[in-house]
Amino acid sequence: MSTILLLSLVLLAYLLVAAERLAWAKAGLLSLLLLALSGWWLVDRLSGNGIDAATLYHLQAGIEGAGVADFSGDLLRFGGLVLLSLLPLVLVGALRGRLAGFRGRHPGPAVTATFAAIFVAAILASPLYADARRLQRQLAPVDVDGVAAEYRVPVGTLAQRRNIVWIYVESLERTYFDQSVFPGLMPNLSRLAGQGLDFRDIASPEGSGWTIAGIVASMCGVPLTTARGDENSLGRMREFLPGAHCLGDYLKTQGYRNVFLGGADAGFAAKGNFLQRHGFDEVRDLAHYRAAGIDPEHFSNWGLHDDVLLEDAFDTFMTLSASGAPFMLSALTMDTHHPAGHLPAACRDERYEGPLGDIGLLHALKCSDRLVSRLIERIRASPHADDTLIVLASDHLAMPNDLSHVLKDMRRENLLLLLAPGLEPRQLTVAGSVLDTGATLLSLLDPAHEALGFGRSLLVPKAQPGASRAALAGDGSGYAPYLAYARELWTGGDVRTLRVDGDQVRIGLQHVKPPVMIEYDADWGLGSITMEDAPRQFGIDDPANVRAYVDRCTAFDDSTLRGEWCALLVDADDNRKLFAGADLQRGVRVDAKLEVATGPRPRPRRAVWLGAESAVVSGEYQLRLRPREWPSHAFWLEAVASDGRVVAREWIRPDERDLSRPIRLRIGVDQRIDDLEFRAWLDWAEYMELDSLAMVRTGARSRS
Numbered sequence: 001m002s003t004i005l006l007l008s009l010v011l012l013a014y015l016l017v018a019a020e021r022l023a024w025a026k027a028g029l030l031s032l033l034l035l036a037l038s039g040w041w042l043v044d045r046l047s048g049n050g051i052d053a054a055t056l057y058h059l060q061a062g063i064e065g066a067g068v069a070d071f072s073g074d075l076l077r078f079g080g081l082v083l084l085s086l087l088p089l090v091l092v093g094a095l096r097g098r099l100a101g102f103r104g105r106h107p108g109p110a111v112t113a114t115f116a117a118i119f120v121a122a123i124l125a126s127p128l129y130a131d132a133r134r135l136q137r138q139l140a141p142v143d144v145d146g147v148a149a150e151y152r153v154p155v156g157t158l159a160q161r162r163n164i165v166w167i168y169v170e171s172l173e174r175t176y177f178d179q180s181v182f183p184g185l186m187p188n189l190s191r192l193a194g195q196g197l198d199f200r201d202i203a204s205p206e207g208s209g210w211t212i213a214g215i216v217a218s219m220c221g222v223p224l225t226t227a228r229g230d231e232n233s234l235g236r237m238r239e240f241l242p243g244a245h246c247l248g249d250y251l252k253t254q255g256y257r258n259v260f261l262g263g264a265d266a267g268f269a270a271k272g273n274f275l276q277r278h279g280f281d282e283v284r285d286l287a288h289y290r291a292a293g294i295d296p297e298h299f300s301n302w303g304l305h306d307d308v309l310l311e312d313a314f315d316t317f318m319t320l321s322a323s324g325a326p327f328m329l330s331a332l333t334m335d336t337h338h339p340a341g342h343l344p345a346a347c348r349d350e351r352y353e354g355p356l357g358d359i360g361l362l363h364a365l366k367c368s369d370r371l372v373s374r375l376i377e378r379i380r381a382s383p384h385a386d387d388t389l390i391v392l393a394s395d396h397l398a399m400p401n402d403l404s405h406v407l408k409d410m411r412r413e414n415l416l417l418l419l420a421p422g423l424e425p426r427q428l429t430v431a432g433s434v435l436d437t438g439a440t441l442l443s444l445l446d447p448a449h450e451a452l453g454f455g456r457s458l459l460v461p462k463a464q465p466g467a468s469r470a471a472l473a474g475d476g477s478g479y480a481p482y483l484a485y486a487r488e489l490w491t492g493g494d495v496r497t498l499r500v501d502g503d504q505v506r507i508g509l510q511h512v513k514p515p516v517m518i519e520y521d522a523d524w525g526l527g528s529i530t531m532e533d534a535p536r537q538f539g540i541d542d543p544a545n546v547r548a549y550v551d552r553c554t555a556f557d558d559s560t561l562r563g564e565w566c567a568l569l570v571d572a573d574d575n576r577k578l579f580a581g582a583d584l585q586r587g588v589r590v591d592a593k594l595e596v597a598t599g600p601r602p603r604p605r606r607a608v609w610l611g612a613e614s615a616v617v618s619g620e621y622q623l624r625l626r627p628r629e630w631p632s633h634a635f636w637l638e639a640v641a642s643d644g645r646v647v648a649r650e651w652i653r654p655d656e657r658d659l660s661r662p663i664r665l666r667i668g669v670d671q672r673i674d675d676l677e678f679r680a681w682l683d684w685a686e687y688m689e690l691d692s693l694a695m696v697r698t699g700a701r702s703r704s
Contacts, residue, residue: 008122009034015115016088026115027088033122034085040128042078048400049209051131074339141521142484150465151485152221152451153245158254159446161326162420165317165379166391166441168215168332169372171398174200174415175407176365185352185366188373189417192392193427196419199440199458200429204397204414205471207483208434211332212269214395218437219278220246221453223467225487236516236531240274242509243492247438247452248279251328257281257320261313262332263289263304280330284312297345305344306335306368310375321384336361336368338401343367361402376419390419391441393434418444432458433468454482488526495526498548499587500565503644505550514565515551515606519543524591535604535684538568546571546590553580554636554681555604559651568602569594576601605635605681611693616673623648623665623678625693630654635688636681637665641673652680667695 009030016026044050123129177186177193207223208214216224222244248258258280266272266285275283286303289312298308313331320327335342341364343350350370352362376390394415398407414434418441435455442449443457450457454467470478493508498518504511507518507529517534519527522545530537538549546569549555553566556578563581567588570576575594610625623639631654639648648667657663667676676695680688 002125004125005122008118008125011118012115012122013088013091015111015118017091018111022112023092024089026112027092029119030088031085033119033126034088035082036128037126038078038081038085040126040131041081042074044127045074045400047210048404050127051135052206052209137480142480144481144485144488147454147467147481147485150454150467152453154250154442154449154452156448159448161254161256162445163321163326163384163388164251164256164328164391164441165313165388166328166330166393167313167372167375168330168393168395169368169415170211170333170336170395171338171401172333172336172365172368172415173394173397174202174413175398175410177415178410181406181410182356182362183354185354185362186369188369189392192373192376192419193417195425196390196417196423197425197459198427199416199418199432200413200427201431202414202416202436203433203468203472205433205435205468205476205479207486209396210269210399211395212271212274214434215271215332216241216244216246216274217434217455218393219248220244221435221438221451221455221467222486222489223435223483225483225490236513237490238504238511238513239509240270240277241489242277243489244278244453244486246278247442248275248328250279250442250452251326252279252281255326257323257325257327258330259316259320259327260284260330260332261309261316263299263306263309263334264302264332300335300342302334302337302342304334305342306333306371307344307346309333310371314375314378317379317388318382318384321382321387332395333368333372336364338399340402341365344371346371356403356406359402380419386421388420389441389444391437392417392419393437396434416440420444428458430458431469431472432456433471435468435471436466454485491526496520496524496591497587497589498550498567498584500550500567500584505567515549515555515604518548518550518590520546520548520590535606539601539603539684542574543570543572546594548590549604550584551604552607552681554638554649555606556602558634568604570601573597574601578602603683606684607638607679608682608688610678610680610688610690612678613676613695614674616669616676616695618669618671620698621667621669621695622698623667623693623695624662625665625678626662626691628689628691630659631680631682631686631688633683633686635683637663638679638681639665639667640677640679642675642677647673647676662692666698 012030016023016030040051176182177190204214205223207225208217213224216222220241251258259282260275260280261284262271264286266275266283272283272285289304289308294304294308298305309331310333313329317329320329335344339361341361343360343364344367347363347367347370350363350367352366354362356362372392376392379385379388379390392415397412397414416437423444435453436458437455439450439452439455439457440459442452443459450460451466456466456468467479467482470476470482491508491510495508499506501511504513505516507526512529512531515531515534517530517538519530521527527544534549535551535555538547548567548569550565550567553561553563556566556568565584566578566580567584568576568578569588569590571594574597576597577594579588634651634653634655637650637652638646641647647669648665650665652663678693682688
């Protein structure tokens with residue numbers, strides 16, 4: 001915490017008790033600031049880089065599958081900080097009516113003005129402001145035309161289809177090889193480094209510094225940026241970077257079978273979605289290994305331990321090699337994960353004796369050195385070694401861990417080692433990054449391939465311009481267009497045409513599950529894709545160019561529906577048009593001229609969950625519900641099956657009903673439904689609480 005920020009917080013606390021005027025408002029503001037700083041502290045403990053692109057990405061992708069228990073200490077400390085953040089409110093309550101003499105010496109208006117000035121100063125001095133400025137620079141609109149020509153997609157046939165084994169070692173940066181700081185920590189991998197192409201100074205630029213980002217950057221040659229959406233939206237996007245062409249995609253066209261092994265949940269950070277959408281035929285993850293009946297002692301909070309995973313990697317290598325078809329086998333280890341690492345059963349007696357003392361992460365690193373080197377040696381000793389190229393790489397630099405106090409003063413660099421028969425051993429110090437890994441690998445398979453995405457082969461003496469050079473040059477400002485271009489890869493294709501495919505909206509190459517609001521800038525590029533609270537967002541202000549809202553027609557139509565799906569387009573002059581049914585299936589051009597507005601702009605409704613019924617068998621039913629308070633607008637009432645089918649629907653007009661009587665909805669079920677959901681389509685500003693809801697059977701119906 002900076003001295004200015006700390007001093008500002010102390011002065012704010014003093015001013016809080018110096019005058020009674022607006023004391024609760026001041027206490028609330030100070031508590032909010034302290035809560036925000038506490039949240040920043042927790043995020044920084046997890047990422048090591050404050051609130052950054054990784055934070056935004058995980059807000060979209062969620063953290064399900066993360067080993068949260070490993071951070072229990074930090075979470076407890078965060079809880080303590082939250083309680084401390086509430087002290088200003090407690091203080092104001094405790095001092096209410098007291099300290100009259102003290103406060104009398106401090107004029108209220110002067111105290112309030114000083115409090116406001118110091119509060120602003122505290123925000124400007126805080127890491128929250130610095131991170132917000134950094135994110136604003138990264139997310140600001142940038143002209144990508146200057147770098148578009150640099151994006152390369154490999155084409156043609158590979159000169160040699162050598163098998164590939166790519167081992168990502170969690171957070172195992174090459175920094176740990178430094179004998180002066182970690183003597184004897186990495187003896188086996190250090191020996192292997194002298195037998196292959198050992199790259200030094202490999203950086204992790206923005207968009208490559210966490211696991212899924214490191215994998216995407218190395219396999220696609222692009223930084224991973226957040227999608228053009230709001231938080232928690234990634235789960236409603238079907239495609240993962242559909243505009244990108246990655247190593248797995250290209251190798252698949254060359255007849256490769258691509259297999260990924262990882263002990264963690266593939267759903268975490270949407271890693272499995274990326275792999276499946278970009279050329280991988282098989283993804284084994286935590287669920288796979290649990291289903292295999294592996295003993296629970298071989299799992300940590302994150303997933304399967306490395307000893308079992310790497311044993312499976314060798315068995316899979318032998319099986320794939322015996323098939324005769326080329327393959328890329330990728331494996332991601334986990335036991336060196338921050339903050340403290342884990343020791344698998346095969347390494348329970350592993351101990352690192354060194355000058356830094358008894359630190360669990362050091363034991364985990366030494367174990368990883370033994371297990372990973374053993375896998376590599378077994379592959380190199382196998383009958384298939386001559387046909388195999390091995391890539392050993394860290395997925396990213398180490399995040400805050402039990403050795404951060406040591407690493408902070410060291411030369412930080414990623415591990416990148418390539419091993420293959422006939423490859424002359426040498427160490428290369430180059431100005432490169434993980435973005436260049438895939439291109440370097442391709443150039444070893446075929447010298448005609450020197451680029452992949454924005455990545456450039458590190459073996460080319462005078463590499464062509466790429467993202468790494470821009471990120472490492474000067475203040476890195478030239479890197480912004482590459483980040484902007486990468487963001488466009490979440491959609492790709494023709495974003496000016498909206499089309500409904502099944503129950504999803506197609507935007508370029510991306511498929512998004514409605515409800516969704518899409519905004520376009522003056523050049524008809526995507527301004528944003530909003531999925532959270534989209535009906536309200538659509539109605540609160542006017543668009544700068546054109547705004548489209550796509551949802552079921554029950555969000556727009558009254559009493560009679562024009563189809564299942566509708567799209568309302570509105571421009572800056574409030575011209576608008578509602579498209580439905582066949583128009584959306586054929587595709588709607590958002591840059592076409594809209595109709596002159598007549599009447600007030602429609603307010604899209606939103607679906608409000610009312611209740612559900614499980615295991616509904618075929619038959620005739622009646623849903624009976626009694627609202628506690630009726631909405632002021634008419635609405636649609638629906639019963640929806642678990643597969644998305646609307647089983648029953650009725651238009652309800654409160655102004656034409658006896659409001660003392662319950663609503664009755666007739667429901668006919670032709671086949672068993674696991675879950676039947678009841679929902680009302682209400683104006684986005686309304687809710688409907690119920691006094692009662694019940695579904696009763698009224699008759700039988702034969703199965704169709």
